[in-house]
Amino acid sequence: MKSKSFLITILFCSFTGVVFSQRICKDSLIQDIRQLSDILETSHPDPYIKGGGKIAFHERLHKLMIFIPDSGMTKSRFQKLLLPFVASVGDGHTRIHVSYERNDKQPGGIPLLFKIIGHSLYVAGVTDPKNEYLIGSLLLSVENISFQDIYRRVISLRGVDNEYGGLTLLEGKDYLWYKEQLQDLIPEWRNNDRIIVKLKLPSGEEKEISLSTILQMNNPLITTRTDINLPSTEKCEFNYVFLENNPKIAILKVDGMSGFRENFELVGLENEYQLNGAKYFYKRFNEKEPPDNKTEIIQGIPSVTEMLKSLVIEMKKSGTEVLIIDLRENGGGNSTLGQFLVYYLYGKDALIKNLSDKSGYEIRKFSKLYFEENQNEKLNKINEKSEVNLLTDDYLFETLDDKEVNKDSLDIMNEMDEFYKKIPTFYEEYKSNAYSKYYRPPKIIVLCSPQTYSSGFTMMKMLNEMGAKLIGTPSSQAGNNAGWILNYKLNNTGLNGWVACKYYTSFSEKIINGVYMPDYIFTYDKLSKYNFDPNAEIKYALELFGK
DSSP states (O other): OOOOOOOHHHHHOOOSOOOOTTTEEEHHHHHHHHHHHHHHHHHSSSSTTTTOOOHHHHHHHHHHHHOOTTTEHHHHHHHHTTTHHHHOOOTTOOOOOOOOOOSSSOOOOOOEEEEEEETTEEEESSGGGGGGGGGTTTTEEEETTEEEHHHHHHHHHEEEESSHHHHHHHHHSSSSTTTTHHHHHTOOOOOOOOEEEEEEEEEEEEEEEEEOOOOOSSSOEEEEEEEEEOOOOSSEEEEEEEEEGGGTEEEEEEEOSSSEEEEEEHHSSSSSSHHHHHHHHHHHSSOOOOOOOOHHHHHHHHHHHHHHHHHHHHHHHHTTEEEEEEEOOOOOOOOOHHHHHHHHHHHHHHHHHHHHOSSEEEEOOOOHHHHHHHHTOOOOHHHOOOOSOOOOOOEEEEGGGHHHHTHHHHHHHHHHHHHHTOOOOHHHHHHTTTTTTTTOOOOEEEEEEEEOHHHHHHHHHHHTTTOOOOEESSSSSOOOOOEEEEEEOOOOTOOEEEEEEEEEEOOOOEEEEEEEEEEOOOOOOHHHHTTTTTTTTHHHIIIIIII
16 A cells, blocks of 8 residues: 655645634635535545445535534634544545644643553653652543543544544544643533543552643653663654664664655655655754755655665674564555565565555545646556546546456566666665565564554555564554545635545455454553553563564
């Protein structure tokens, strides 16, 4: 699955146009609602299936328009009004971006950092040393609203793929952490200076506590200390390290799949999202402003080809026995990164075989917006390989295209050769075949979490299919769902967001009710055993395979 980067769009989508406090006339808001509806209906592969059908979709649309008062409303109020309408489409790739007020020094929400374990949230960090005893506690309720009700509320504001999707919106610094988001989630919360939280302590005792929300974040959060030395991803999304200077155990950490040179060689810098994304990753890596020249920007972004080559060379030299691939924070990007890793670990032939084996397929929905954003794709070129003469609003079904179904490994190899030509940094290595299957440790372990999403999910699934063991909490990505984002912007308000334009189908038996099941599921008992260490999954992996 190839998907576009969440990170790039989050960082660089701009709410242009009218200011948030200015009242906008009713007619302008109605026009934006109809434009949004048209984008969803023409660009999304099926915006009706999760929300009760086409009639239900249009009933929500009409109610939305009726709700707009004759006096209009502010942009701030309008953007939040759109949330349930977009969320009803029912996938995590389709959303409207809402600009919340976020003060990192004074967040104003619950002063506890929650993380996911199983189907629950536990306290992973606190702001006050006197609350350190709460680490490891499970969340039961907030302001007497049960955790189950809070979960139902948050998925009405943001579409999700499966049961783990809503948990990702409640953990970390999101809906529970910031005041304005928490107010939207729990309007019953009146005394914003304090908040009542009910927890189940590690001892099993249930305790209701009142916490002050008035704090100044001048110090780092208090968490359980870890003795696992993870590679730093501060300057770059991917990095590796040998555990505690032990060359027999390597950790490759991939926190995203957008900030690498090869991604921008492939997609180019033809629109504002791509250009702004490239500038961000250049500045992040080089710690200086990017140049004006686009080629120089791309060349200044770190290469995953070079990094992975260095990794396998060092592992072979050291005789590394265990490689842990940490995808717990990998929210997606460009899935070719995963293909590069398979090339180095398993070889070109294994990569081609994996890509040619039909363990699933994709359905592409063509639209005006699709071709506007993917200018390198032309319908006449697509029709040269299609059995049906496709139009702008058609679907491309791989399973109905005989030329697709009957492909063998040689066809795939030729296609991939043409594809990788667009990525010169990797193509030079790919053609030489010099480091194909250069070194693969006997044991490869992949760590996952609900945050392992989109192309992060694709990379996780591919490595698992190649034989790597999968450990962690399941991904919030459904194996059978819409994906691959297009960016849109509403004309009058300037509000923008994403819409999925493909539907992915997987035949994996490991997918149960939309959840891709790890080989070893990480549980609260295991987390407690390792004293709520932030890297407890790594300790568990080493316990299973590190010896």
